[in-house]
Amino acid sequence: MTFTTWRPGTALNSPVYLDANVLVGATVTKHRLYRQAVEVVGELLASGATILVSLLGVQESLWALARLSYLDLFRLGSNTSFTQRIYERHCDKIFEKYGERMSAVPAMLRGWSEAGAAVASVSKTDSDFLRVSDLTPRYMRQCKLTPGDAAHLALAKTHARTFVTADSDFKSVAESDLLGDLVVVHLSPR
């Protein structure tokens, strides 16, 4: 597996699996990786690459937008604690004030797809699903990853040639030879 930092011109061999932080990164402005996330998305759409996303990625992006909405709702600092219980307590207010924002990532994926871009979800077949399910706990153990990160890696390994992420935890995975030809492209501040 190759681990490389994104720069304009970096090869993004199709199909390309996007981590949730890339979806969120291109949707939400101002943060330090916004420009890099938009560059990657722009390159993928311009090159006609197949963009792979998963329900896990969409779910995580929804948590990210719920957390941001909670912070904005009460004008809290970005490192304020956020739990599922807090979300449940303030769910109505979040959607009352930021309902449109909460749909931003699904709307973006739908918009790209309806415009003709190649956007696909994974896994689609039972055999692929079972393969991802088998790989996930293996990656958790061997790479010391959280279930979510291990599942993203298993999805990328099963379906893609390139995995784009802002998570630096995958750097340690690159030192192993578990992932064969998969290229991990990492977004990091310049």
Place this chain on the structure above:
Amino acid sequence: MSPYTLVSDRAQLQPGIRVSEEPQTVPSVSITLQPRRADDVWEQFSEAVKCGAAKLGFEQPDTDVREHQPTPRLAVDTVIVAPGIVVSASEYQERYGGIDLETLRRRMSPAVYKAFVRYIGSVRGREDLDVDAISDIPDE
């Protein structure tokens, strides 16, 4: 189409423009437009707005608007990013600043380019936001 109608149409069509969901109570303003030169139309529009504002208690200075606005202006400091997608200059800088849109536009179909610019940066974030950390599923 009157200038007032043009503004209304544009506000409805642009997804980047936020419109208050709260019902607003304002004095009614009647505008009757006759076929005139553009400057006259703007003057009449301005007069109607001044009358409406005066009903709300805002004193309106009696100025010659033609000094500043020789013709009706539908929007100030706006940028057309793609057909049908117009944003303010500040929003343009926040969402598209530093991105080589022209090169990307040449490489994309018009529909894909429009979808690209429509959705990127549609949510205002924070400079200190860690998009990787906030994308984790939170604890119970």
